[in-house]
Amino acid sequence: MSSMYRQLIVDRYKAPLFKGKLDNADIHFHDANPLCGDEIEVFVRLDDEGKIKEAKFDGTGCAISQASVDLLLEGIEGMTPDEVMGLDADFIKEMLNIPLTPVRLKCALLGLKVLQAGILIHKKKQEAGES
Amino acid sequence: MISITEILKDFPIFETKIHGKRLVYLDNAATTQKPRQVIEAISQYYETRNANVHRGVHYLSEIASEDYEEAHNKVAKFLNAKGMEEIIFTRNTTESLNLLAYSLGLNELEKGDNIVLTRFEHHSNLVPWQQMARRQGAEIRFIEMTEDCRLDLASAEKAIDDKTKVVSITHMSNALGTIIPVKEVSKLAREHGAYMIVDGAQSAPHMPVDVRELDVDFFAFSGHKMLAPMGIGGLYGREDILEKMEPFLFGGDMISIVSFDNATWNRLPWKFEAGTPNVSGGIGLAVAIDYLGKIGFDKIHYIEHELTEYAHERLNELSFIKIYGPEPKYKGAVVSFAMDGIHPHDIASLLDEDGIAVRAGHHCAQPLMKMLGTDSTTRASMYFYNTKEDIDALVESLQKIYKLFS
Numbered sequence: 001m002s003s004m005y006r007q008l009i010v011d012r013y014k015a016p017l018f019k020g021k022l023d024n025a026d027i028h029f030h031d032a033n034p035l036c037g038d039e040i041e042v043f044v045r046l047d048d049e050g051k052i053k054e055a056k057f058d059g060t061g062c063a064i065s066q067a068s069v070d071l072l073l074e075g076i077e078g079m080t081p082d083e084v085m086g087l088d089a090d091f092i093k094e095m096l097n098i099p100l101t102p103v104r105l106k107c108a109l110l111g112l113k114v115l116q117a118g119i120l121i122h123k124k125k126q127e128a129g130e131s
Numbered sequence: 132m133i134s135i136t137e138i139l140k141d142f143p144i145f146e147t148k149i150h151g152k153r154l155v156y157l158d159n160a161a162t163t164q165k166p167r168q169v170i171e172a173i174s175q176y177y178e179t180r181n182a183n184v185h186r187g188v189h190y191l192s193e194i195a196s197e198d199y200e201e202a203h204n205k206v207a208k209f210l211n212a213k214g215m216e217e218i219i220f221t222r223n224t225t226e227s228l229n230l231l232a233y234s235l236g237l238n239e240l241e242k243g244d245n246i247v248l249t250r251f252e253h254h255s256n257l258v259p260w261q262q263m264a265r266r267q268g269a270e271i272r273f274i275e276m277t278e279d280c281r282l283d284l285a286s287a288e289k290a291i292d293d294k295t296k297v298v299s300i301t302h303m304s305n306a307l308g309t310i311i312p313v314k315e316v317s318k319l320a321r322e323h324g325a326y327m328i329v330d331g332a333q334s335a336p337h338m339p340v341d342v343r344e345l346d347v348d349f350f351a352f353s354g355h356k357m358l359a360p361m362g363i364g365g366l367y368g369r370e371d372i373l374e375k376m377e378p379f380l381f382g383g384d385m386i387s388i389v390s391f392d393n394a395t396w397n398r399l400p401w402k403f404e405a406g407t408p409n410v411s412g413g414i415g416l417a418v419a420i421d422y423l424g425k426i427g428f429d430k431i432h433y434i435e436h437e438l439t440e441y442a443h444e445r446l447n448e449l450s451f452i453k454i455y456g457p458e459p460k461y462k463g464a465v466v467s468f469a470m471d472g473i474h475p476h477d478i479a480s481l482l483d484e485d486g487i488a489v490r491a492g493h494h495c496a497q498p499l500m501k502m503l504g505t506d507s508t509t510r511a512s513m514y515f516y517n518t519k520e521d522i523d524a525l526v527e528s529l530q531k532i533y534k535l536f537s
Contacts, residue, residue, distance in 0.1 A: 004480055010535060036476055036492060037506025062474035063536075104480060 004098045005063065008071075013063035018073040020056040027081065029118030033110055038065045040114045042073070044081075052076050052084070062107050064100070069111025071095055081119045087112060133426060135434075138516050141166040141422075145516075152486030155521045160305050160333060160465055160512035161490050162355045165419075169358055172418040176411045184410055185384055185401070195410055202413035203400065209420050210350060210367050211341040216399035217373065219366045220413055224332040225255040227351035227366035228299070230379040230403065231328055235297060236263030238377045244296040245270040247325070249282060249311065250502060251304040254495040256330045260299060274300070274316070276502065280457045282311050287319055295325040302334035306494035306510065307456030308439075308465030310334070317346045326372070332356055336514070337435060337463050339428045342367050354412065358419035363412030366403075373399050380405035431515045435464035438513045438522060442466045445526045451533050455508055464513035467494075470529065473536050475509040481535070482509075485528040 022043035030041040038061030047053040055073040059066060075095060076084050092108050093100065100108055139145055144164045147154055156164060176198070182191035184199045203215035212218055221227045236259075240246075246260050250273050264271050272295075275286040291298060298320040303310050313329055320327040328349040331340060335350075336357035342350050349372075354363040368376070378385055378396060382405040387395040396402040423431070439459045443466065446452045451471040456462060470478055479491035490510045493500045500506060511525060 003484055005477070005535060014536065036474075038474075062476040064477070064480075101480075104476070107476065 004100065004104065006098055009063055009067045009096070009098060012067040012070045016057075016066065016070040018056055018070050019058065021058055022054060022056050027115075027118040027122045029114050029121060031110075031114045031117060033061075033065070033106065036062065036107070038062060038107060038110055040065065040069055040111050042069070042111070042115050042118055044115070044118065046081070050080055052079050052081070057111065061110070064096075064104055064107040065110045068092060068096060068108040069114075072111050072115065076115075081122065085116055085119055087116075135516070135518060138426070141168065142516060143167055143170070149486035149488070150484055153524075155485075155487040155524045157511040157513060157517065157521060157525060158488045158490050159336075159514040159517075160356070160494075160510065162361065163336065163358055163514050164516070165360065165415075166358055166422050168422055169360065169415045169418045173360060173411045173415045176414050181411075183407055198417075199408065199410045199413050202417040205417040205420050206365055206367075209340075210335075211343055212367050213370060217367055217370050219368065219373075219400045219403040220408055221351075221364045221366055222362055222409070223353040223355070223364035224253075224330060224351045227349075227364060228256050228328070228330060229259050230366060231297075231299070231326075231349055231351075232259035232263045233379045234377050235326060236260075236267060240264075240267040240269050240296055242268035243270075243294060245272050245292070245294050247272045247274060247287075247290045247295050247298045247300075247320075249274045249300045250276040250499055251282075251301050251307070251309060251311065252299075252496070252499075253301065253305050253330065253332070254497070255332075256299055256301060257498070260297070269296070276309075276499075279461075280307050280309055280455070280503075281461055282309070282316075284312065284315055287316055291316075291319045291323050291325065293323050295320070295323050297326045297328060299328035299330070301330040301332075302340075303337070303463045303465075304456075304496075304499075305333050305465070306496040306499055306508070307467050308462035308512075309457050310462055313345050313347065321346065333463060333465075336423075337428075337431060348372055354416040354419065358422055359416040360412050363409050363416050365416075368403075370399065373403070378402055378405070382406050384408075426515060434515045434517075435513055438517055438519070439464045439466065441519055442511065442513070442522045442525075445522055446529075449526070449529065449533070452529065455503055455505075464517075465510060466512075467508040467510045469505060469508055470533065473532065475507045477536075478509045478529070478532060481532045482525070482528050485524070485531075487525055487528055489525075 025043035026046045027044035032039040040059035043056045045054045057069045142164050182195045184196040203218045206218045272290040275283040277283045317327045327347045329347050331352040335352040348369050350367040355361040385405040453469045455467040475491035492507045
């Protein structure tokens with residue numbers, strides 16, 4: 001069987017490209033998976049057109065959750081928040097391209113869940129500001 | 132003496148290949164594998180003897196009832212209870228402990244009373260008492276853990292006092308393997324007139340249990356952790372206490388006379404077994420006890436202790452491994468560990484790719500994990516059918532995992 005831990009996953013866990021924090025982030029959210037203690041905090045800055053200009057994450061946890069969020073943040077550059085809201089489990093599975101068991105799929109999806117929760121909060125704030 | 136080769140032949144699961152590899156099963160604290168004798172007893176029951184118990188007067192119902200009662204007798208002997216009136220069959224340890232929490236909690240626990248537990252408890256011996264304490268206005272107290280992860284008996288003397296109604300403690304920690312000196316705690320409970328309850332989920336499968344020698348009022352266990360099927364477990368309770376205790380579940384079979392307005396209760400142990408029971412599970416449990424008797428607890432202890440010492444020795448050779456819990460002489464066949472920079476879920480997934488089954492996570496003991504300064508560990512837990520080759524396979528795979536991540 002092919003491994004869940006192909007080189008790209010291990011590399012991005014050991015040396016993530018998008019780890020860090022952003023000041024004045026437009027989108028910011030922090031959540032954890034209480035079952036395994038994995039934690040992810042995301043920061044996103046938007047450009048003038050409302051597209052994602054820069055994204056970072058901070059967190060601790062397993063290689064699957066941490067590499068997955070790192071690859072996700074790479075993939076969403078230039079997208080609008082609405083486009084990110086349209087991403088689903090299939091997108092993550094395709095992006096990782098590894099055989100995930102149902103339990104480990106939850107690890108892989110944590111980053112997307114945190115990011116989408118952050119976007120919802122951002123949208124609510126915007127709506128409140130407009131009205 | 133039965134050889135390990137003969138033992139392994141009794142467990143059909145070991146013919147299953149995991150990802151094309153030999154199964155190395157080191158998750159016995161979660162559940163054990165089943166010998167063919169147990170599996171056959173269950174199918175034989177359904178093929179030739181199936182009927183509801185304590186109901187009909189027809190032939191099948193009578194032999195099913197007899198077999199089911201005989202299973203209670205077998206458990207009574209296994210725990211050295213006085214007789215089957217002291218043995219209640221439940222689904223598992225969790226249900227046994229809930230029975231006690233509800234029956235004693237609702238009927239005897241008063242505001243200002245306290246319940247004493249240890250820091251080692253599985254969620255199943257913590258959460259039911261939390262709920263009852265909240266409902267009745269009682270306090271929960273803990274017997275502390277020493278720095279080397281053993282029970283701090285001195286703190287037990289402080290925790291247990293005249294307001295203690297219940298002392299409910301594990302016999303062996305599922306997360307760390309620590310064996311708890313139940314008898315010493317029981318003495319303190321006696322001095323203060325508290326009920327003494329033991330969670331034996333991890334001890335009954337691995338060591339001889341004598342409830343009278345331990346001097347406890349209740350002892351809860353699960354069948355599936357000792358070769359029996361899932362869904363059958365038990366509770367020993369002292370007869371004079373059970374006589375006075377209120378039932379937990381109400382309905383069929385637990386009654387004596389029922390009118391539209393009232394009901395009286397059946398004799399022991401049936402007063403605590405409402406509804407159609409798990410007859411095939413009970414029969415499977417009886418066969419599992421026979422099987423354990425054939426191997427013998429002396430031999431089981433010898434094999435498991437050797438394996439635990441060997442696992443400690445091999446894992447201590449690896450600089451990147453940290454073992455949680457006490458030295459082998461103070462614990463059962465459980466080795467909980469962490470690996471530098473690698474999450475337990477990744478370790479368990481990678482071990483799985485090599486056919487090795489371990490548990491990763493908080494082991495249903497989140498507060499204990501927090502005390503140890505971690506969220507989760509990887510746990511290898513052994514039974515008498517494991518071998519040194521299993522430990523070698525674990526160590527070899529861990530070395531490979533460390534290399535992959537460094």
